[in-house]
Amino acid sequence: MSETGPHPTAATGAAERPRVLLLFGGRSSEHSVSCVTAAGVLNAVDDSRWDVVPVGVAPSGLWSAEPMDIASWDLRSSPAPEVPEPERPVNLRATAEGRTELVDVDGCSLGHIDVVFPLLHGPFGEDGTMQGHFETLDLPAVGCGVLASAVGMDKHFMKVAFQAAGLEVGPWELITDRQWRRDPDHALRRAARLEFPVFVKPARAGSSFGISRVQDPADLRAAIEHARRFDPRVVVEAGILGREIECAVLDGHGTDEPRASLPGEIVVVEQAGGHQFYDFEAKYQQQGAAELSCPAELEEPAQQQLRELAVRAFEAVDGAGLGRCDFFYTPDGRWIVNEINTMPGFTPISMYPALWERSGIGYAQLVDELITLAIERGPGLH
CATH class of the missing domain: 3.30.470.20 (ATP-grasp fold, B domain)
Structure with missing residues (x-):
């Protein structure tokens, strides 16, 4: 499946197959990983069982159902895969009949959705925010709910x-944004009590973005600042x-x-x-x-x-x-x-x-x- 766009609505004869909204991209640093995941799922999904509707989330957060050459996406390519900003964004809407439908920017229906497969990683996708959105629409979703996410x-x-x-x-220390901005030296002293080497990580990021292995306490400050580029909350974990x-x-x-x-x-x-x-x-x-x-x-x-x-x-x-x-x-x-x-x-x-x-x-x-x-x-x- 090389290009994707809005799929037919149930009225075109796909009513017997549950419609699956495949959501990918997103606002986090793991955007490109999510895009490549979408290509894998689209190529593997059983089209005889599921009517898949691919929708990309652009870095701005806008949703796009416009055609995308997903088959060409590869994490080794340059530039990295990215959902383009849509000219006509789409979104989900609850209906009076108790269903959920995909709608365009003018509010025109693009068909109902039965379940969503959110291939989103990191903040604004994997952290419960999107899961809460699905819950407000009574829309089943693959994966964990709000709390677990x-x-x-x-x-x-x-x-x-x-x-x-x-x-x-294992032993760890949390460094919040407020703690770091008010007294970074105290935060550094707490982290330095851990057994080295330590791993400095953004508290809410994945795919190893922003992680540093630190062997010398003198390098802690730079590692924490690097992690803070991805999340103002940082954890420092003792090496095990x-x-x-x-x-x-x-x-x-x-x-x-x-x-x-x-x-x-x-x-x-x-x-x-x-x-x-x-x-x-x-x-x-x-x-x-x-x-x-x-x-x-x-x-x-x-x-x-x-x-x-x-x-x-x-x-x-x-x-x-x-x-x-x-x-x-x-x-x-x-x-x-x-x-x-x-x-x-x-x-x-x-x-x-x-x-x-x-x-x-x-x-x-x-x-x-x-x-x-x-x-x-x-x-x-x-």
Whole structure:
């Protein structure tokens, strides 16, 4: 599927297939990742089951249903993929009949929408704001709801939720915007008490944007200022000696328990670019910079324990639909949860679909399953 634009309305004969609004792009720094994800989903979705309506969110926040050459989008291309600003923006509107429809700038209907698949990452997409918008329209959506999305987006409150659920987390310090502007030296002293190396991260960003590995306390200030370019709230995490193991979680149907994939381990190949950690370039741009080992080389009891902990982490934030849980496995056999991603990277080469591929659920089947789960769950409180 190379170009996309407004799809036919139900009146043209597509009424038997649920109409899926595929929303991508967005206002965050992960805009280009979302665009490439949309290309992967569009190429994999079963058109015999779903009537997919692709809509891009431009960097300004305006929604566009205008034709886009999605097939040409690639994270290694220059310039990076981007949804162009629309000449005639579109949006969603609730109808008197209790349905939701897509409308153009003049208020003309472009057809009803049954469910939305928000492939949006970061602020204004993955943080609960968009999920709240869908709730006000009684529109089912793939993935987590408002609370889980907001908690899962904030690395500080996420850790608080994990601790309350009895999961072990590593030492960290939160530096708020007010704290930094009022007394940066005090914030630096708090962060410097952590065991080095530390990782300085924007509290509410993903795809490794704005993250720095700091070995010397003298470099903390610059790392914090760099992270603040992406988010005024910053977390500083102590370095943890251990292997980084990830586990994908897929919700269950009805009262069934959520499902956990086989564990996976990303091995960063240093000679491929000198990456000190799994950064944006290693994730998406440089072929051969990282390799996935799945199932990770772990004894069976450790694998089973990780899968149980991943489900517990998912439920600790009231997760729904999908999530990817990242852990450290220490030399003494402890699992320390690092974070949960409630809308993980979903390009065909991303970790979440790769873990499920190795666990027996292919990319196209995963897309189908997620849409089905969203419709089954429906909108509203659960």
